[in-house]
Amino acid sequence: MRIVVQSDPFDFGAEAGEFAAGHHDMGAVVTFTGIVRGDGGLDRMEIEHYPGMTEKALEKIAGEARERWSLGDVLVIHRFGAMKPGEMIMMVATAAPHRKDAFEAAEYLMDYLKSRAPFWKQEFTADGSAWVAAKDEDEDALTRW
Amino acid sequence: MRIVVQSDPFDFGAEAGEFAAGHHDMGAVVTFTGIVRGDGGLDRMEIEHYPGMTEKALEKIAGEARERWSLGDVLVIHRFGAMKPGEMIMMVATAAPHRKDAFEAAEYLMDYLKSRAPFWKQEFTADGSAWVAAKDEDEDALTRW
């Protein structure tokens, strides 16, 4: 299990490739990556976080996923700071003997990470900046687990 | 949309990275990759397929996913021939504005690809070879869509 919180960009392809290559006894690897979308005239996004609590929260979420599903490994990388449209914000990867576990665990990680890890997004356009509001549907997504 | 059927190995990390980088207006990229598991004393796996029908079936499945979900792009790579434990058998990748679409479409692609694309796996151990039997649960998985 590896949890990384950093402001620097990460190489999604290299991370995904290395993660998958390391798991020869796992039949299924699922990755998710979130990318800054350029719609709505977005100039950049800035992500604030809570150093210390962030790592703790991500480790808790990943640990819960490992208790719940048969997983060989979990990787979470999440950036903070400023990023431009097209840049990767974060990724998760799960390795499991079977695809159902790998998929479900990745979705669980994403659902909890969205609403329970202390990150706050702020969007900057030519008109100014605005904090991204949490969506009811993201909170509702937790009820399925 | 790109559908690739080949016997050569593919570079999962490079493919995943290139796919994600090409989709700056999509907020979510999901990948799945299937890996030959080495348990049960497996020496190698050989995959037979139906040239012509394979590509046609994969294009149909990917096309149906694109009709059903809001997707920016779909990638399917599936190998045939001999491969050793640890080698990647196949991958799918989906890009969508929202994570729910990317996840569901990737799971749909996998479920249909398992039972509707003309591939047949044969496992070789020191004791001989055996065709992998289709699982009821894989057929059942289709009923959720």
Added chain:
Amino acid sequence: MDVLYFAWVRERIGLPKERVETSATTVMELVEELRNREERYQAAFADLTALRVAIDQDLADFDAPLAGAREVAFFPPMTGG
């Protein structure tokens, strides 16, 4: 028409493809013709619930008509992914 066999169907029949001249109007009639040929066909077509069929590279049912078909393939349930 061309008749193709894959996986253990191919192994039981002993060849991957053959040219068949037939007046069968459905897949089922074609199966009956092949079963009557030799024992290896009987072995391959013993349990149709364990078989799938494609006509011109599209999955089909055993009662599907063969009119105009150029290529019929028999194989076990697929195990891709």
Added chain:
Amino acid sequence: MDVLYFAWVRERIGLPKERVETSATTVMELVEELRNREERYQAAFADLTALRVAIDQDLADFDAPLAGAREVAFFPPMTGG
């Protein structure tokens, strides 16, 4: 104890962190104390349903006890991922 503010809570209050000497026994009592200080605190704590709280870096409720807490943080609902 250290009190931390994030995102628009930090902006409204005008600082990311401060040392608070308090005899509050619950988060809610601490909120009331802060609200009574200055208008910027009232603005930040106007609608508690729009706020989340963490005690020593674990999410908590507003009625949670503060006994032994070294660090309390207030922030809006998270928007990671």
